[in-house]
Amino acid sequence: MIDLKEYGWNSDYEEEIKEGLIPARIIEVHRDMYKAVCEHGEINAKLKGTFYKEIKYDCDMPVVGDFVYLQYNQYGDSLISKLCRRKSKFSRTDFSGHAVGYVKTIKEQVVAANFDYVFIIVSLNQDFNINRIERYIGAAIQSGAEPVIVLTKADLNSDYKNYVEELKLQYTDIDVTAVSSVTGFGLESLEKYFNKRKTLVFLGSSGVGKSSLVNAVAGQNIMNVNSIREDDSKGRHTTTHRQLIMLDKTMIIDTPGMRELGMWNAEEGIKSTFADIEDLINECKFSDCSHKSEPGCAVKHALNTGILDEKRWKRYLQLREENTFGKQKSAYTKKEKLIKKIKNQ
Numbered sequence: 001m002i003d004l005k006e007y008g009w010n011s012d013y014e015e016e017i018k019e020g021l022i023p024a025r026i027i028e029v030h031r032d033m034y035k036a037v038c039e040h041g042e043i044n045a046k047l048k049g050t051f052y053k054e055i056k057y058d059c060d061m062p063v064v065g066d067f068v069y070l071q072y073n074q075y076g077d078s079l080i081s082k083l084c085r086r087k088s089k090f091s092r093t094d095f096s097g098h099a100v101g102y103v104k105t106i107k108e109q110v111v112a113a114n115f116d117y118v119f120i121i122v123s124l125n126q127d128f129n130i131n132r133i134e135r136y137i138g139a140a141i142q143s144g145a146e147p148v149i150v151l152t153k154a155d156l157n158s159d160y161k162n163y164v165e166e167l168k169l170q171y172t173d174i175d176v177t178a179v180s181s182v183t184g185f186g187l188e189s190l191e192k193y194f195n196k197r198k199t200l201v202f203l204g205s206s207g208v209g210k211s212s213l214v215n216a217v218a219g220q221n222i223m224n225v226n227s228i229r230e231d232d233s234k235g236r237h238t239t240t241h242r243q244l245i246m247l248d249k250t251m252i253i254d255t256p257g258m259r260e261l262g263m264w265n266a267e268e269g270i271k272s273t274f275a276d277i278e279d280l281i282n283e284c285k286f287s288d289c290s291h292k293s294e295p296g297c298a299v300k301h302a303l304n305t306g307i308l309d310e311k312r313w314k315r316y317l318q319l320r321e322e323n324t325f326g327k328q329k330s331a332y333t334k335k336e337k338l339i340k341k342i343k344n345q
């Protein structure tokens with residue numbers, strides 16, 4: 001018997017359910033097949049037919065890290081019948097929607113759920129890109145968990161301290177650590193996150209070393225790792241599906257590298273990421289200041305005196321616009337083809 005509490009289950013996740021259902025945690029998702037862990041151990045599961053009828057949005061489909069209730073079947077696939085309320089979730093914009101007229105429908109894609117820390121993994125080779133880091137910080141804060149920035153491959157960059165310092169200056173509340181999975185450098189400073197029953201999610205581009213870090217902290221080769229072309233930082237998308245790995249009481253969700261991270265409903269996250277700019281905006285004379293030509297505009301003043309970096313301001317505007325655009329264009333009522341198909345059966 002497995003105690004699901006070891007996998008982070010607690011009473012906050014409990015839902016009113018029909019008799020005969022047991023809680024489980026999703027550890028892998030493959031198209032329509034799920035791997036989960038429950039009191040009987042690791043099992044395969046599918047969504048129950050009625051599950052599709054009951055959910056409203058695609059984002060209510062189980063993802064790795066989710067707790068669910070299922071009907072256990074010792075002879076075959078168990079049937080997932082309810083998704084438990086999420087404590088945290090990392091969302092991005094899914095642009096793969098179908099074109100409706102000229103407008104492509106976009107929707108929320110939940111990458112992982114119910115984690116305590118988001119490890120934003122950035123490689124210290126040419127992958128280092130402040131715009132991308134800001135996006136991850138915004139989405140991570142929005143997720144409801146604590147962001148941690150991990151700069152990998154410190155062994156390849158003698159300048160790593162400058163990168164750490166630059167980020168620390170801008171993000172005083174976020175832990176920034178440089179590590180090397182090859183030499184083991186810096187790994188001890190991550191130990192504080194490896195606590196009992198905590199879940200960490202590793203996010204970042206392909207090839208930055210997410211799976212290598214899983215292996216380094218595990219002390220064994222759990223995940224596949226492939227060499228990349230370090231000269232142009234192109235990853236090879238080695239990890240192909242999200243997976244929750246249990247390591248000596250701590251759980252890590254390793255994910256495939258993301259090509260792009262579109263902001264999804266991340267207003268609060270963006271505001272916190274650019275807290276310095278939000279402070280300036282609050283100082284503008286007019287509360288509806290457009291920061292263009294109004295008198296008493298604190299943003300203009302900061303830009304003119306060099307206190308605020310013009311590029312940072314532009315990136316902030318871009319993320320805000322993208323976020324609002326997403327809100328307007330998302331087809332909230334659109335369901336995935338699959339759901340429609342099954343409903344119509």
Ligand SMILES: Nc1nc2c(ncn2[C@@H]2O[C@H](COP(=O)(O)OP(=O)(O)OP(=O)(O)O)[C@@H](O)[C@H]2O)c(=O)[nH]1
Pocket residue numbers: 152153154155156179180181182183205206207208209210211212213224225226227228235236237238239240255256257258
């Ligand atoms: N020098 C050096 N190479 C590293 C380090 N960490 C990872 N690598 C190398 O970077 C390459 C990619 O590592 P992975 O761990 O597969 O990267 P990933 O982020 O999991 O990539 P995806 O699964 O495609 O998202 C491999 O060749 C690793 O050996 C490091 O700390 N130092």
Ligand SMILES: [Mg+2]
Pocket residue numbers: 210211212223224238239254255256257
């Ligand atoms: Mg990987």
Ligand SMILES: [Zn+2]
Pocket residue numbers: 281284285289290291292294296297298299300
């Ligand atoms: Zn202003």
